[in-house]
Amino acid sequence: MALKERVGTVVSDKMDKTVVVAVENRFPHPIYQKTVSRTTRYKAHDENNSVRVGDRVRITETRPLSRHKRWAVAEVLSHSPKAEEAKK
Incomplete structure (x- = not known):
């Protein structure tokens, strides 16, 4: 079975080795055809705690790691400008 992948934005990195990634899904409403975003x-x-808020990341499905954690950060697609300024 193929692993599921999602691309989203990190919205929280306050937990140790865990980030919260918001994935936006856009689709047309079945009746009104307006684009709805969920x-x-x-x-x-995030094993190395390397991802920061605002980063665009790709996550992949994995075995259950805790009660709510079933995804792992596969790669960082782009860093947020604020995170890059904080490094300097």
């Missing part, structure tokens, strides 16, 4: 928040494992 946001789902996934808790994802």
Whole structure:
């Protein structure tokens, strides 16, 4: 079975080795055809605590790591400008 992948934005990094990733899903309303956006928040494992709020990341499905954590950060697609300024 293929692993599921999602791309989203990190909205919280306050937990140790865990980040919350918001994934936006856009689809047309079945009756009115207006574009509706739904946001789902996934808790994802970040082993090195390297991801910061605002980063765009790709997460992949994994075995259950805790009660709510079933995803892991696969790669960082882009860093947020604020995170890059904080490094300097």
